[in-house]
Amino acid sequence: MSPTKEYERTRTEVLIETFIRKQLRLKAHTVTKVEETDECMLVSIDRLGKRLLRCGVCRQRCLEVHDIRREREWRDLSMRKLPLKLLYRPRRVECPRCGVRVEDFPWAEPWARVTTALSTAVAVLARELSWQGTAREYGLNWKSVATIVKRAVQYGLKHRARPPVHVIGMDEVSRRKGQVYLTVVYDLERRVLLWVGDDRTEEAVRPFFTKEMGKRR
Numbered sequence: 001m002s003p004t005k006e007y008e009r010t011r012t013e014v015l016i017e018t019f020i021r022k023q024l025r026l027k028a029h030t031v032t033k034v035e036e037t038d039e040c041m042l043v044s045i046d047r048l049g050k051r052l053l054r055c056g057v058c059r060q061r062c063l064e065v066h067d068i069r070r071e072r073e074w075r076d077l078s079m080r081k082l083p084l085k086l087l088y089r090p091r092r093v094e095c096p097r098c099g100v101r102v103e104d105f106p107w108a109e110p111w112a113r114v115t116t117a118l119s120t121a122v123a124v125l126a127r128e129l130s131w132q133g134t135a136r137e138y139g140l141n142w143k144s145v146a147t148i149v150k151r152a153v154q155y156g157l158k159h160r161a162r163p164p165v166h167v168i169g170m171d172e173v174s175r176r177k178g179q180v181y182l183t184v185v186y187d188l189e190r191r192v193l194l195w196v197g198d199d200r201t202e203e204a205v206r207p208f209f210t211k212e213m214g215k216r217r
């Protein structure tokens with residue numbers, strides 16, 4: 001490889017790294033490497049110098065890092081056809097309020113295995129397509145889509161004031177015959193998904209009635 005070509009290659013890589021860092025809005029983290037494989041782009045992330053990390057529970061900046069966990073992987077939106085995978089070794093911080101906790105990730109919720117950007121895109125598409133169709137579109141499995149939609153609905157209920165519900169509809173989603181996997185509750189008037197519950201229907205529906213309908217047991 002000629003020196004010029006090598007220079008250009010390095011320059012392009014730096015541009016991609018900068019682009020991803022900006023897209024993910026990293027401040028205390030940085031992109032150290034971007035590798036392309038046949039199936040995906042692997043984006044390696046590391047802490048940026050001694051920048052302070054935030055507690056994953058209360059989001060307060062913490063002075064001390066307790067330890068470094070083993071590498072985790074997050075699925076992100078695709079770049080053209082190639083899905084992005086983020087790789088990072090999470091730190092556990094010593095939070096003055098919460099004790100030793102896993103740090104806050106600017107790109108994902110603490111529990112999530114996909115980035116916030118991908119889960120938002122999935123939740124939006126799942127309103128238009130079937131969950132199977134959405135899963136296919138994003139190269140995820142059905143269960144990941146179900147988890148994302150469930151979290152999105154929970155988030156929506158917590159953060160948005162809803163008008164009173166007059167007509168509800170309930171449905172059960174099963175993967176195999178006789179095996180109920182999720183219970184979903186709709187506002188039939190406005191045609192929005194209100195609530196997604198686990199396979200234990202009775203337990204799942206109870207909080208919905210007490211919270212949403214104002215009926216107390």
Ligand SMILES: [Zn+2]
Pocket residue numbers: 055056057058059060095096097098099101
């Ligand atoms: Zn904390």
